[in-house]
Amino acid sequence: MEWYEVGIGLLALLMMFITIGLPIPFALAAASLPFLWQIQDFSTSLVSSELKLWGVWIDYILLAVPLFVFLGELIGRSNIGPNLYQFLHQGVRIKGSAAYGSIGACAGFGAVCGSSMVGSLTIGGVALPEMIRLGYGRRLSSGVLAAGGTLSVLIPPSLILLFYGIVTDQSIGELFIAGVVPGVILVTFFVLVVLVWGMLKPGDIPSREEAIKMTLMEIASTVGPILLIGLTITVAIYTGIATPTEAAAVSALLTVALAFGVGELTRAAFVESLLATMRTMGYLGLLLSAGVLFGFVLTYFRVPHQFTELFLSYDLSPYLVLTIVLVFYIALGMFLEPVSMTFITLPTIYPLMSAAGFDLIWFGVVYTITMEIAVLTPPVGLNLYVIQGIGRGSVTIGDVIIGCLPFIAALVALIGILILMPSTALWLPELMS
Amino acid sequence: MKERLQTLCAQFERGAVWFAGFGALIIVVQMVWISYGVMVRYVFNSPDRMVTEATALLLFPVAFAGLAFALKEDAYPKVTMMTDRLPARLRHMVEILNMGLMLAVGGFFSLAAVSATIGSFHSGAASEILLWPRYLFWAPGAASLLIFSFYTAVRLALLLATSPTSED
Numbered sequence: 001m002e003w004y005e006v007g008i009g010l011l012a013l014l015m016m017f018i019t020i021g022l023p024i025p026f027a028l029a030a031a032s033l034p035f036l037w038q039i040q041d042f043s044t045s046l047v048s049s050e051l052k053l054w055g056v057w058i059d060y061i062l063l064a065v066p067l068f069v070f071l072g073e074l075i076g077r078s079n080i081g082p083n084l085y086q087f088l089h090q091g092v093r094i095k096g097s098a099a100y101g102s103i104g105a106c107a108g109f110g111a112v113c114g115s116s117m118v119g120s121l122t123i124g125g126v127a128l129p130e131m132i133r134l135g136y137g138r139r140l141s142s143g144v145l146a147a148g149g150t151l152s153v154l155i156p157p158s159l160i161l162l163f164y165g166i167v168t169d170q171s172i173g174e175l176f177i178a179g180v181v182p183g184v185i186l187v188t189f190f191v192l193v194v195l196v197w198g199m200l201k202p203g204d205i206p207s208r209e210e211a212i213k214m215t216l217m218e219i220a221s222t223v224g225p226i227l228l229i230g231l232t233i234t235v236a237i238y239t240g241i242a243t244p245t246e247a248a249a250v251s252a253l254l255t256v257a258l259a260f261g262v263g264e265l266t267r268a269a270f271v272e273s274l275l276a277t278m279r280t281m282g283y284l285g286l287l288l289s290a291g292v293l294f295g296f297v298l299t300y301f302r303v304p305h306q307f308t309e310l311f312l313s314y315d316l317s318p319y320l321v322l323t324i325v326l327v328f329y330i331a332l333g334m335f336l337e338p339v340s341m342t343f344i345t346l347p348t349i350y351p352l353m354s355a356a357g358f359d360l361i362w363f364g365v366v367y368t369i370t371m372e373i374a375v376l377t378p379p380v381g382l383n384l385y386v387i388q389g390i391g392r393g394s395v396t397i398g399d400v401i402i403g404c405l406p407f408i409a410a411l412v413a414l415i416g417i418l419i420l421m422p423s424t425a426l427w428l429p430e431l432m433s
Numbered sequence: 434m435k436e437r438l439q440t441l442c443a444q445f446e447r448g449a450v451w452f453a454g455f456g457a458l459i460i461v462v463q464m465v466w467i468s469y470g471v472m473v474r475y476v477f478n479s480p481d482r483m484v485t486e487a488t489a490l491l492l493f494p495v496a497f498a499g500l501a502f503a504l505k506e507d508a509y510p511k512v513t514m515m516t517d518r519l520p521a522r523l524r525h526m527v528e529i530l531n532m533g534l535m536l537a538v539g540g541f542f543s544l545a546a547v548s549a550t551i552g553s554f555h556s557g558a559a560s561e562i563l564l565w566p567r568y569l570f571w572a573p574g575a576a577s578l579l580i581f582s583f584y585t586a587v588r589l590a591l592l593l594a595t596s597p598t599s600e601d
Contacts, residue, residue: 017534018511019515020516020527020530021511021513021531022511022535023510024512026509026531026534026535029538029541030534030538033541046545047548049541049545053546054549054567057492057493058490058493059489059492060488062492063467066495067460067467242471245467246468249464249468250471253465256464275450277460278499278502279503279506280503281456281496281498281499282500282501282508283499283508285496286497286500286509289496289542290538337510379514380512380514
């Protein structure tokens with residue numbers, strides 16, 4: 001079979017399975033197996049699968065995944081996240097503090113958790129009812145919280161960056177550090193969006209908010225845990241004291257202690273966190289295993305290599321290639337969630353980006369921002385539905401979508417900055433090395 | 434028939450929770466062990482030579498222990514925009530087809546895992562540094578995949594025994 005027959009056949013089969021509602025990990029495997037059996041007989045394909053499964057899962061780097069997922073679940077089920085929001089809302093007395101507090105809390109949450117949806121769910125669960133009670137506009141409230149959740153994906157630790165590093169064989173530590181400066185810029189952009197929103201629509205931000213003054217002790221107990229966990233992860237990786245997996249384990253253990261100590265975590269919530277981690281691992285376990293088979297079939301038929309050569313034969317400028325790839329991801333992100341997209345598309349796309357002359361650490365950051373846009377774009381924008389669900393009828397999906405638009409513009413602007421100044425992402429990793 | 438299938442399904446769901454609990458316990462062990470490894474390396478200047486390989490080997494059972502639990506909790510991501518618009522009877526048929534495909538994929542991976550467990554038991558294959566037998570890690574993975582496949586088969590049988598109208 002020719003490489004393009006395999007590429008088109010695989011893609012058609014995959015799209016057909018996804019369209020009929022087959023869960024994505026199964027769709028990936030079901031699309032790969034007929035092509036695998038073109039190369040090998042059934043018994044050889046079993047042996048290949050054994051080797052692939054063992055090879056992919058006996059991986060110390062991958063061990064960071066369940067640990068970071070567990071850490072995020074612990075924070076989500078304890079009061080650590082909501083407490084941070086209360087401080088940023090009540091402890092900082094400025095007009096619009098609940099909106100700025102939401103961004104700050106999402107950023108703080110992002111520094112300890114790598115999942116966008118958990119970020120929106122945890123901070124949104126506390127902040128959305130509070131903002132609506134205080135008289136904030138529904139579109140602003142829902143938009144800031146849906147978009148705020150995406151900060152978790154860029155600010156380390158990030159599960160998307162982790163998976164990107166695994167698929168493209170890039171340093172997880174460098175990828176995490178590369179996300180720091182763009183993450184800070186994005187927080188600033190989100191704050192500016194709220195500021196401009198307040199100027200254009202003053203009615204959406206109440207002029208006065210009732211706030212109870214917090215004592216120093218209360219402030220320490222609300223900000224301290226996030227600061228401690230976030231610093232443990234970042235400093236350990238940045239200084240090379242620990243590998244990302246070690247940083248994940250130590251910070252997860254620290255989170256257990258803090259969640260029980262100051263986060264009012266109950267024993268039942270602890271068990272729930274563990275089971276929720278296993279629920280995520282169940283899906284990731286099969287997704288990664290199926291992704292390896294998919295990758296094996298693609299590589300055997302040299303699809304990524306031939307695809308890259310074909311693309312480069314058109315002699316397009318690197319930035320046109322990048323634009324096509326970004327538009328492709330933004331369009332695909334309307335229908336697929338980021339983790340699945342990573343395993344389905346990256347094995348073919350990253351060789352092309354590398355051949356076009358882009359730094360793969362830099363592209364990892366740009367790719368992650370497009371994934372952030374993906375979770376904010378309908379019809380399959382996970383964060384949109386999370387916020388609508390939390391709103392319990394007080395916000396419509398239309399409110400959330402319209403509310404997200406200026407924040408999506410901020411994400412696009414950040415991609416523009418990264419293209420104009422790649423050092424925005426690469427400066428810290430270069431300093432580190 | 435349908436009631437017996439429902440009872441069987443409930444039993445597999447309990448099994449799925451136990452398997453997930455087993456995987457969760459391993460995550461706790463990995464978290465504590467790796468943290469201990471970091472501590473002894475820096476505090477006592479005596480690195481734990483087992484931790485890296487041992488915890489990496491333990492990831493293998495964790496990867497598959499939650500498969501059936503994720504199915505029970507409907508945690509697998511899917512796109513249902515098209516199927517939601519289908520009439521009940523057609524949607525039911527698509528659900529049967531999907532469950533059949535899930536069983537086929539689960540069955541293939543189960544076969545591979547069982548074959549690897551038996552193969553590594555007979556060959557005596559072991560890990561590179563600690564020389565821990567590989568079958569000890571393949572076996573829980575194979576058991577998780579098998580429970581997933583049986584659970585999927587029961588869910589498929591239940592779907593076949595249910596008419597689309599009684600579902601609605």
